[in-house]
Amino acid sequence: MIWKRKTRDEATDQAESGMDSIAPADVAPGVNREDFAPAGGELWRRTAAEPGPMLPRFMANASDDVETDVANELARRRLALRDALGASQPVIARESFAGRREAMAALINAVEEQRVHVVIYGERGIGKTSLAHVFAETAREARYLVIYGSCGTAANFSDMFRSVCARIPRIYHSSVLPNSLEAEKGDSFEVMLPEGPFGARELADVMAGVVGTRVLVILDEYDRVVDVNFRREVAELIKNLSDRAARVQLVITGVALNLDELIGYAPSIRRNITGLPMRPMNGAEVKELLRLGERAAEIRYDNAALAMITQMAGGSPYLVRLLGHQAGILAMNDDRSVVGDADARKAVEQVIAEWQASLPRRVQANLARDEARVHWGLLVAAARAGSSADGWFTVDDVYAEMGGTHSPLAIERDLKLFVNTVDLLERREGPGDPHFRFGYPGVASLLMMSAAMARLAA
Template sequence: MLNFFRKRRTGGAATAHEGAAPAAGAFSQPPRTFQPPPHLRPVNAAGTGAEPLSPDLPRFTMPVSGGLRRPASGRGPQAEAAFLTGLSPEVNGRLREAFTPTRPKQQVNGLFIGRTDALKRIIAAVEEERAHVILFGDRGRGKTSVANAVEQIAAQAGYLALKLTCSGELSFEDIFRHFLKRIPSTYYRSAAGQPFASRRPFSSFNELLPEGAFSVTELNEVLGSLHGTHVLLILDEYDRVTDEDFRNKLAELFKNLTDSAVPVTLLVVGVAENLDQLLGKHPSIQRSLVPVHLPLMTDAEIGRLLQAGADTAGICFDADVVARITGFVRGLPYFAQLLGLHAARSAVSRDSAVVETADLAYAVNRCLQEAERGIVDSYSRALAGRRRAALEEVLYAAACCPADAYGVFDPADMEPSAAAPPRAEQAEALARLCDPDYGSALVPVAEAGRTRYRFANQMMRQYILMRIALERDALEQDVA
């Protein structure tokens, strides 16, 4: 492969990154040796020092605060192939706080970028319409970050906002008992004829439920005794719930809470392309819900996200790097954070405060090496067979094609290339890429008078763009 990404903006000459440009499959720095501190050396059964660990084994690079001592000199040569040198724990920590691909935003601060329209819609649904909300969309769009923001904004307005992450092991009863345990008895209002009113004193609303299993009606009656607050219950990662009984009970609860005007609002968050995927087919509850399909971020928002991270980390991104990251991520904040983090770490490791093209090369290599196995396998299955080259061209054209805010594109907008099949054969190739026998890389979206498409896993779009860029040196040219 040619010297991908090696040219600098100034002069266009090839410049080495820490002595050598990153190559696909490796991103090493000069190796250092490592001698474990005495208290970390292995001990044999007799209590004496065992044979020293092989220098080829990887090491933990980040000390535990207040615990393990920092290694004196470095790591083994093979371990060095996966890590950058020259990064102190303090610098690593600052970069991880600035760019958070694996952690949702916990605070509504300068690092929380965009999503104003989604937040406004959710707030209006809760505050004005007294409707329950379903927040959904593909992975990597920042749904949990939005849910965290709603939780904080609601709490500031006086709501009792409670959030819980769902799992397949938790039952309907488990989740709502957990919520009720966090609602103190000070919000209880006794009324004539209310059940459980004689069970006093108590500390939380969970104690008002009967022992063992309880019905949706009983839960609704307990919640109906709330006074002096409005409770916002946030169920995150609801797509992990597979129990049909759970979904049926939640649908019934939606309807009961709405019909009885109980001061409780549910915000359900999950990965899905439509409401049926999350809630099942319950037409009777549609009027009680406000669906909020979280869109992709705009290019301007991605640029602001990178700028906010750079400001926090005390670095800056070259304008060309920002443009290329924006082109890669196509509105998906997860990949913007991931590329930003790895590129920033690469720049800092070479004592630079400016993230340049060579740093982006390192970040792209690392993202591809750490790609989800499912995406890699789906890509291979999509191109299996004798027409691999033609299918790859169509898949790449689909990844490059302009899409709407939800990742849906029109094949008429796909740019032709010299290697692409003729337009007459494009429809056949698209149908093949939608075939379940070959992994269904694409999903057709039928509309009046036309068929559009989207990627079955939206993260495959970014994977294709980065992979093809590396394979074809598509980003070798720098803007003068």
């Protein structure tokens, strides 16, 4: 066993040195590869044993039975870890949902006690969709009729709500008597809608008839909707439903969703809406999330690994899973059941490398430009400044993040450079100070993680 593992390490060493000999070609002369600024397109020195993300390997070894048993066992645990911590899907069941008790309590309170409509907002990967799903499960247990709809860029008000109505049985309409012909036909609210496009008012007329249950309509990924008319109609719908005390409530989720924009269309609905910001997960929640992986794969994250993952993930459940999964696999591949500091560190390096490689070429190229290298500190400060829920930040926010070491004028000038010359930031004009944000999702988190890694190495 031991000699076998050794051979693999040797192979790794070789692959690593092999990579070294290719990489410097695109590194500017005089730039140290250990620099954490994006030298030659690398945000973080690449430590993977292969030039790209690792090629697939067989999980089990075919040599003999005893070994196959051991290998199968390992394969099983690896799969279990992936199931527990895989980061590509939102959580839909309570068993795999960690923390978020306060958010859940606030959501339930808003819906049940205050009877208001709720807007859940926060950055991508923070757990909005997962919260919405687990909340839906909880509400169904309390006999709410919950209808989940994910908005796409092409969402259209009539189509969206026609399909919502198609899922509300007609027996819940006040005009339909139990045992009547209509009730027995098994129709839905859809048949009561006008044919063709309709607006909020006509929809509210139908929805105001709900009796015998309460309906919750979850509109996920609301920020993706392009059609301004959709948003205007939804604001109008909230107003109409509230005015008529209808037994229908909306739960809307979105990245960087601007509550004011929604309310802007109908200022009087402010008191009928509660905004629920999704906050970064705290240490205890991160621990709880990793425990899911520990139980599934029979491993343990030691305190140092836990601290590293907690710090690097910055409260994002998505990153906790990604790092926890990779670090766990590293330990298991090495026949250890305790995941340590080194595994966590290596996982961070892998994630940064893979993450960067997954950015569009244009974004990668922009990050690798001299301007980005020169103003690295500014970009990291900007990333931190924008890590609040909606991603937008001002010159003052960056000034504060930089500890007052640079003049606001210089900061503004340099930020503009990344709007105009290097396409990394967007700028929003409007009343008050200009606002900036990173144009491509994930870049800010990537910058923060690379910076945190650089600090650790220093």
